[in-house]
Amino acid sequence: MSTLTTAHHKTNPAEHPLTGNWKTLKIGGVTLGFPIVQAALSGYSDWPMRLLARRFGASYSLCEVMLDQFLVSLRDRQRNRHFLYNSADEQPVAGQLMGAEPEQFALGAQKLVEAGFAVIDINFGCPVRKVVGRCRGGYHLSQPDVALEIVRRTRDIVPSEVPVTLKMRRGMDDTSESRDNFYQILDGAFAYGISAITVHGRTVEQKYKGPSRWEFLREVKKHVGDRTILGSGDLFTAADCWRMIEQTGIDGVTVARGCIGNPWIFAQTRALAAGLPLPAPPTTHEQAEVLKEHWDLAEQLYGPERVGVMMRKFGIKYSASHPEYIAVRTDFAKIHHRAEWYAVLEKHYSEDRPGVYPPPEVHRVQGSTCADGCEEGA
Numbered sequence: 613m614s615t616l617t618t619a620h621h622k623t624n625p626a627e628h629p630l631t632g633n634w635k636t637l638k639i640g641g642v643t644l645g646f647p648i649v650q651a652a653l654s655g656y657s658d659w660p661m662r663l664l665a666r667r668f669g670a671s672y673s674l675c676e677v678m679l680d681q682f683l684v685s686l687r688d689r690q691r692n693r694h695f696l697y698n699s700a701d702e703q704p705v706a707g708q709l710m711g712a713e714p715e716q717f718a719l720g721a722q723k724l725v726e727a728g729f730a731v732i733d734i735n736f737g738c739p740v741r742k743v744v745g746r747c748r749g750g751y752h753l754s755q756p757d758v759a760l761e762i763v764r765r766t767r768d769i770v771p772s773e774v775p776v777t778l779k780m781r782r783g784m785d786d787t788s789e790s791r792d793n794f795y796q797i798l799d800g801a802f803a804y805g806i807s808a809i810t811v812h813g814r815t816v817e818q819k820y821k822g823p824s825r826w827e828f829l830r831e832v833k834k835h836v837g838d839r840t841i842l843g844s845g846d847l848f849t850a851a852d853c854w855r856m857i858e859q860t861g862i863d864g865v866t867v868a869r870g871c872i873g874n875p876w877i878f879a880q881t882r883a884l885a886a887g888l889p890l891p892a893p894p895t896t897h898e899q900a901e902v903l904k905e906h907w908d909l910a911e912q913l914y915g916p917e918r919v920g921v922m923m924r925k926f927g928i929k930y931s932a933s934h935p936e937y938i939a940v941r942t943d944f945a946k947i948h949h950r951a952e953w954y955a956v957l958e959k960h961y962s963e964d965r966p967g968v969y970p971p972p973e974v975h976r977v978q979g980s981t982c983a984d985g986c987e988e989g990a
């Protein structure tokens with residue numbers, strides 16, 4: 613493996629590491645190949661976002677997290693159909709699940725399998741206060757016995773050909789007890805037949821403050837040997853993705869905030885892997901094509917009444933690739949209908965101008981929220 617001297621938070625896109633040292637990524641019996649994938653993102657990683665990520669080069673993607681109770685008692689099927697929607701041309705895609713109680717958790721997993729997800733991912737990472745307060749998500753990192761019971765029951769109920777995976781933060785906090793709990797869950801989960809574990813190098817307590825600790829990922833990979841580990845945290849440029857792989861030796865990375873409104877990051881990682889120079893950021897015309905397509909896909913999924921509000925947050929994130937970021941962001945933030953979306957495109961994107969790489973600071977300020985799929989009875 614080549615050695616790197618750059619610090620991982622150095623994000624000048626012109627500087628990038630050597631990218632030849634990666635292995636084909638596999639999750640159980642599912643071969644993904646390219647080791648750079650799209651993370652689970654509540655409120656974002658819906659079918660349109662996933663489809664675009666895949667088209668631009670992500671080898672795999674994860675759906676936004678869903679609550680087991682929500683899946684088991686799904687009341688308003690039409691209104692909530694978008695949560696479970698997935699299509700053949702985006703496979704393999706994972707459904708992600710969160711909950712408190714092992715039996716119900718396993719039933720929720722069954723619903724995700726029936727909905728056609730190729731992998732079932734268990735969320736032990738969410739730091740949102742109302743989630744942790746209800747003993748879900750990241751809370752499980754403080755109770756290894758319950759966490760492992762969830763893993764065992766989920767693995768038992770999901771058909772053996774469907775891989776079950778896990779997402780963890782590096783602990784509840786920085787105590788040694790928290791660290792011991794992390795390793796107990798990690799080792800126990802692999803012993804129960806989990807196919808891969810994604811580790812976000814922040815603690816639950818830390819939420820999104822401060823950096824993701826990449827040294828911890830290296831330590832985890834060393835600990836597990838041949839088992840599959842994916843990394844998460846502070847992947848804002850194509851170079852960051854390769855740097856994480858090179859510096860930690862992990863098997864793959866999950867791009868999160870860095871790919872919202874920025875599917876081009878996947879094409880950029882592919883170009884670097886092929887030994888090509890980093891592609892220029894998409895021009896405003898190239899961006900406009902994707903903005904139109906994203907709207908069309910979202911309209912198919914949500915319908916003309918709901919699509920506007922859904923697309924605002926994406927428009928805001930896409931605006932980070934535009935040279936007039938603030939003005940474009942302000943206009944996208946007011947969108948209700950298709951005509952307004954197209955008016956923003958007409959105003960800011962009709963002249964073909966060079967784009968910009970989204971500055972990492974734009975992503976860094978965002979924490980996670982919980983979309984409706986995390987709510988009881990949604």
Ligand SMILES: Cc1cc2nc3c(=O)[nH]c(=O)nc-3n(C[C@H](O)[C@H](O)[C@H](O)COP(=O)(O)O)c2cc1C
Pocket residue numbers: 651652653654655675676677708735737779812824844845846847848867868869870978979980981
């Ligand atoms: C808005 C938002 C929603 C998220 N939703 C989920 C989720 O549903 N499931 C999950 O496992 N992680 C979720 N995450 C965590 C990300 O997948 C990722 O681990 C985290 O953002 C760190 O990566 P980054 O620093 O590169 O963004 C979310 C993060 C954000 C910012």
